[in-house]
Amino acid sequence: MSALKFAKALPASTFARSAAQRAYSAAATGEALKKTVLHDYHVENGGKMVPFAGWSMPVQYSNLGVGASHNWTRNNASVFDVSHMLATRITGKDRVKFYETITVADIENLPVGSSTLSVFTNENGGIIDDTIICKHQDSLYVVSNAGCADKDLAHIRAHLKAFQNKGGDVDLKIIDDHQLIAIQGPKAAAVIEELVGKSLQDFPFMDGRFMTIKGIECHVARSGYTGEDGFEISVPNSDAVEFTKMLIADPRVELAGLGARDSLRLEAGLCLYGNDLDETTTPVEAGLTWTIGKRRRAEGGFLGAEKIQEQLKNGVTRRRIGLVVQGAPAREGAPIYANGELVGKVTSGCPSPSTKKNVAMGYVKNGVHKSGTELEVEVRGRKQKAVVTKMPFVPAGYHKV
Amino acid sequence: MKLPADLKYTASHEWVRVEPDGVVTIGITDHAQEALGDIVFLELPTEGTKIAAGKALAVIESVKAASDIYAPISGEILEINEQLADEPGAVNADPYAAWLLKMKPSSEAEFASLMDAEAYRQSIGS
Numbered sequence: 001m002s003a004l005k006f007a008k009a010l011p012a013s014t015f016a017r018s019a020a021q022r023a024y025s026a027a028a029t030g031e032a033l034k035k036t037v038l039h040d041y042h043v044e045n046g047g048k049m050v051p052f053a054g055w056s057m058p059v060q061y062s063n064l065g066v067g068a069s070h071n072w073t074r075n076n077a078s079v080f081d082v083s084h085m086l087a088t089r090i091t092g093k094d095r096v097k098f099y100e101t102i103t104v105a106d107i108e109n110l111p112v113g114s115s116t117l118s119v120f121t122n123e124n125g126g127i128i129d130d131t132i133i134c135k136h137q138d139s140l141y142v143v144s145n146a147g148c149a150d151k152d153l154a155h156i157r158a159h160l161k162a163f164q165n166k167g168g169d170v171d172l173k174i175i176d177d178h179q180l181i182a183i184q185g186p187k188a189a190a191v192i193e194e195l196v197g198k199s200l201q202d203f204p205f206m207d208g209r210f211m212t213i214k215g216i217e218c219h220v221a222r223s224g225y226t227g228e229d230g231f232e233i234s235v236p237n238s239d240a241v242e243f244t245k246m247l248i249a250d251p252r253v254e255l256a257g258l259g260a261r262d263s264l265r266l267e268a269g270l271c272l273y274g275n276d277l278d279e280t281t282t283p284v285e286a287g288l289t290w291t292i293g294k295r296r297r298a299e300g301g302f303l304g305a306e307k308i309q310e311q312l313k314n315g316v317t318r319r320r321i322g323l324v325v326q327g328a329p330a331r332e333g334a335p336i337y338a339n340g341e342l343v344g345k346v347t348s349g350c351p352s353p354s355t356k357k358n359v360a361m362g363y364v365k366n367g368v369h370k371s372g373t374e375l376e377v378e379v380r381g382r383k384q385k386a387v388v389t390k391m392p393f394v395p396a397g398y399h400k401v
Numbered sequence: 402m403k404l405p406a407d408l409k410y411t412a413s414h415e416w417v418r419v420e421p422d423g424v425v426t427i428g429i430t431d432h433a434q435e436a437l438g439d440i441v442f443l444e445l446p447t448e449g450t451k452i453a454a455g456k457a458l459a460v461i462e463s464v465k466a467a468s469d470i471y472a473p474i475s476g477e478i479l480e481i482n483e484q485l486a487d488e489p490g491a492v493n494a495d496p497y498a499a500w501l502l503k504m505k506p507s508s509e510a511e512f513a514s515l516m517d518a519e520a521y522r523q524s525i526g527s
Contacts, residue, residue: 328444328467353439
């Protein structure tokens with residue numbers, strides 16, 4: 001409660017109380033923070049560095065506050081360093097079969113060059129992490145959360161070994177010779193089009209392509225975590241700083257940090273692992289049933305399939321919802337009531353710069369989850385009106401071909 | 402960074418102005434508003450509340466987080482700045498004009514614990 005008492009560390013200490021709280025705790029162990037290739041570039045450009053999931057990352061930059069950076073991304077384009085995320089390449093002829101044993105995705109029927117949001121599940125159907133899987137001709141390109149990197153790798157490798165021991169042909173390689181740089185916002189496509197000198201109109205959202213941008217060989221995924229059109233670009237370490245400078249040289253582009261990233265993803269209704277998803281939550285409860293391919297629902301064959309199939313058949317007892325809250329913003333942990341009865345809690349919440357309302361997501365008992373349901377959220381001992389609201393809270397700007 | 406010389410300051414980044422009638426006006430410093438970023442909501446105490454120095458007095462919410470504001474001195478809340486309910490961003494625009502509340506101090510002896518502008522400037526290292 002003493003955020004203002006430590007003004008010099010204010011961005012870190014205030015942000016540490018908000019959505020990414022768990023991820024920040026890694027800093028308290030005293031371990032040295034990891035740095036991305038862009039670390040010094042962030043500092044030179046006014047980045048306020050904070051510990052995040054064991055990494056030193058910019059929460060914001062001195063030229064724009066979090067709200068202004070958020071609005072800039074919604075109207076123009078922003079660059080985010082997301083190199084701390086875990087990127088892996090999966091090879092071997094049985095790679096699809098193996099990944100279907102540990103995720104709920106229908107990778108078999110995913111077109112080559114396309115990607116999907118998915119989840120790694122445990123034996124109880126709980127979510128170990130959320131992930132993006134991109135299917136290429138010869139491999140899978142898989143990105144998951146920095147904060148889950150160690151446990152993801154331990155989990156995947158344990159199952160990988162068992163799979164290999166049964167004669168399965170699959171291999172995993174961590175991609176540590178590339179940085180991941182996201183450019184997000186309605187003007188992101190125009191910025192990249194100018195650099196590559198051709199239209200990207202036929203490049204669908206959630207597709208991934210190998211492209212050469214100003215002589216730099218990149219993997220470009222049309223995806224992101226802001227609700228806007230945009231790209232997540234994997235760039236060789238040696239070119240990462242020059243590449244970022246090239247993006248920032250465009251007057252439509254500003255640097256953005258973790259602060260804006262969090263409010264942008266929340267408005268877009270996207271989950272933050274550790275807050276909105278965890279190992280006790282199934283994809284059905286989390287509103288991520290759509291990530292489970294139809295074939296996978298019928299056939300199962302992934303960890304926790306029995307539990308998930310049972311929930312799909314008989315329903316769930318709690319569900320993830322969006323809320324618009326009156327009065328003070330409701331943050332992580334705020335209790336949710338229906339007619340005086342405790343029915344759940346908020347898992348992420350903030351004042352929304354785009355809508356000027358307080359938005360939140362959380363879990364409530366099945367039955368009080370329908371859009372328009374009036375609930376109450378308790379903030380500092382006071383119950384405030386909150387209405388269940390369909391997400392995203394802002395219209396999605398994803399590119400349609 | 403603006404630090405008016407006629408105000409007193411706290412290490413927790415509140416400013417205090419002692420009015421001629423002995424009432425004190427309280428706000429947050431330029432340094433605090435800048436570090437907090439866009440202020441979107443203020444929760445102020447009700448008039449008549451009695452509070453001890455150092456206790457949480459109000460809450461300021463930015464997009465990032467909720468932060469406590471502490472009572473610089475002990476006393477009773479006389480008045481809150483109602484205009485901030487509709488326009489919390491006024492604190493960012495001019496933190497010394499956008500006062501938060503007025504208090505009746507219970508002991509003038511506590512004023513001695515407050516910093517002058519120069520001491521506060523040194524405490525924030527600017």
